[in-house]
Amino acid sequence: MLGVVGLWVKDAARFIFPLSAAASLVLAVSSVLALSTAPETLVLPLGLPDLPFHLRLDPLSAFFLILLGAASAGISLFGTGYFRHLEDKTLRLLCLEYHLFLAGMALVMLADDAYLFMVAWEVMALSSYFLVTTDHAIPDIRKAGFLYLLIAHVGAIAILLSFGVMQGGHGIGAYTFDAMRNAELSSFWASAAFLLALFGFGAKAGVLPMHVWLPEAHPAAPSPVSALMSGVMLKTAIYGILRVTFDLLGTQLWWWGVLALGLGLATAIFGVMFAAVQADMKRLLAYSSIENIGLLLTGIGLTLIFHVYGKDTLAALALIATLYHSLNHAMFKSLLFVGTGSILHATGERNMGRLGGLMRKMPWAAWLVLVGVLAISGLPPLNGFVSEWLLLQAFLLSPGLPNDYINMLVPVAAAVVALAAALAAYVMVKFYGVIFLGQPREASLERAHDAGIWERIGMGWLALACVGLGLAPVFVVHQLDRVAQMLLGVQLGNAANNWVFLTPVDIERASYSPLFFLLAVLGVMLLTSLLVRRLYHGRVRRSAPWDCGFPAQTARMQDTAEGFGQPIRRIFEPFFKIEREVPSPFDMHPHYQGRSEDRLWYILYQPLQHLTEKLSAMAGLLQHGRIHLYLTYTFVTLVVLLLFV
């Protein structure tokens, strides 16, 4: 099934992207069917001598394959238009890497033994590294790519170690996931495996201290690739955490949940705070992805806490909220990233300070991106609101946990989630307002052209998914129930018998119906506009903007991206490392520069870098390039070994 995706490599790259979109769609649809069937397994006669490749398609992997298929269908359609202008050699290489990347991700979700999982994981990491460094002539991009590669591999080592702990020294046959499911681990070793997995997958997802590669690598990659990385690849890490925690490890401990919850909340607030002060549109979206990963981890933490304390219905609710949000994020974040691709094509500009007023130049892109912006801001009746609603419901239902301290932690956590969600709306108003609204800040923007037909189709598909996921929550939750059934052994169930109202627990408790909601808002709006026109008149006169009668209005007087983020920078000042160059009042050509950087880079990464450099300098002392010296080393080692053995 997935082989189809990765196969076409040779010529006619032009036709490959639409074909791959169709294949992704087939993948998504067949995965929807696979959700309701029993897990299927397959053993391929490939791989290590004692460890052939095991594949397994169960509801969890089916769900993530749906996510992969649905998002990559839109992205590939967009890519058809986006990559058209590349020269042939680059295009063919990119086409190969792109599909290897897709196949790698699909394999990660299908793998049923640690070896195949790690192979697929590496295929995914390496192909995405090459995709990030498509424009490798630019030094900054090479640097970003290296950072990504480095952190991806530190993470991969942790994941490998985690699998090692879980197989518990039972030989190579124990590397299948089935053996791990049956292994009895003491709580110490289970915790070690969980922590290693959390670290390893967290590095891939961009969880707090390992987030630094995200805002570097996402802007460096071509936009459809950023969309794939942010929309889908980050979810493979979420998949990994879920797979290890709920499927492979038999027991869970309550403090894992608290750890994940705390880490998730910190990541969410951190991400959204930094998103608010960015001036580069793709960096802004990258930080926003960090925020969303934080929310997902919060959901996983909540699921763990509920699950450990036996509140299974609530655990199912929190898990479904998490999965729903993964799906939503895949859709709207891909939409926004490919939207920035259209803008890049039209203007060649990533800095929001040089954009503006694009709504009049590229209406298609503007309206489609608006859907994504409203969805990610968590506004009803779109999809972002549904998952936020479900997550908050899970928080609200929490009282009654046997641990008093956790009981007190939960409302505070809910407050932080609410704060992050509200800040996300701030960020998105800034993103959309500065880029698409207002007046063009540069004269060159007058020549901007709208998105091409393929780009429109791709964005349209993703926008449609945002609307559809928002309007049909009952159907989606009903499907997600199967994943909850598999991981937790319970399902919400009663969502199925009422297709209009989403009622997670019971109707007296909470219900939400986006369809009624939309109809009511639209009805009220139409009624108002009809009445206003009928009773009065619809005359409109055009004139210059009023702006309080201020005559010398220029485009430079609008809020810039930095200006819009200034309140956030000021409120959360201690978290930023702020550098400012302010011109003197007598300067005839004043030049102002301000930078807000991540303190963690200086606190955590620079010392690590210095330490590494020192250690490698010490190791360098051993190296002199003379053969007799190396022979002496070998001799001494041999003697020491002989003495010991």
Place this chain on the structure above:
Amino acid sequence: MTENTEFIFAILFQLTQLLLVVLAAPLLSGWVNQCQAWLQNRSGAGVLQPYRVLHKLFHKDAVIAYNASPLFRATPYIVFGCMWLAAAIIPIIAVDLPFSRAADVIALVGVFAVARVFISLAAMDIGTAFGSLGARREMLVSFLAEPALLMVLFTASMISHSTQLPTIVDTLAHHQFVIYPSLAFAALAFVIVLLAENARIPVDNPSTHLELTMIHEAMILEYSARHLALIEWASSLKLFAYISLGIALFTPHGIAEVGNWAGLPLAIGLLLLKLMLAGAGLALLETVSAKMRIFRAPEFLGTAFLLAVLGLLIHFLLGV
């Protein structure tokens, strides 16, 4: 009474309230302004002044900037629709409102957010200095006010084990005059949020003419005629919604229950009294306080947020 007739009556109730709020909302704004005038020793323009203003604005020709996009023209209708809906789903006279099933308290906060995001985007659409300034400040105020409001609503829904407004109000109304300690904190937070979200002193001044201190007014500078009328109407609907939400959460006593027709006149009378008192209280608050600098506003709203979280914690600690 059979299920069906009950449902039809509930729908009738809903439609009545829909009509009532939209007609009565400007009256409440007029009442607040009149109270303020009295407190400041002016004679005031009368409680019907907002209607006259709306009538005047609807009659004029709309003037729109050359570069305004369709978003700019659609926003007044979206904002008006959202606020109308918000005011219509809060139980004020009777608890059985069928539409409340479609949108609970979290969705109510969502409705407010939709209106806010659209009006901020519209403010940035023309590309004037004041417009984007207003949008930035509006989002600044709201990103702190919105979680505080959510926490207030959470406290109420924790007490009543529901996020449905009718259920919340029903539960709270049946505890005769017991003051929940958690709700006391929540009420304080709610008052601050109400002031901030409705652009009242001390966060914003609804009657200011000084552009540099504006928040809400700066965003709607470019609107005129029927668009401006809709936005003004929406503002009074928002004030109405917030005040009736406050009444529903903190003094729901006397609200008519499901199918209780005899209690209706009393419920309407009590509601009028409560609305008048709340409006007068708002006018008093605005008269005795001065407007803050914009960067004091986050501290003010941060206080509200903390108070609301404290209320929620107290609910968890005491279990009531």
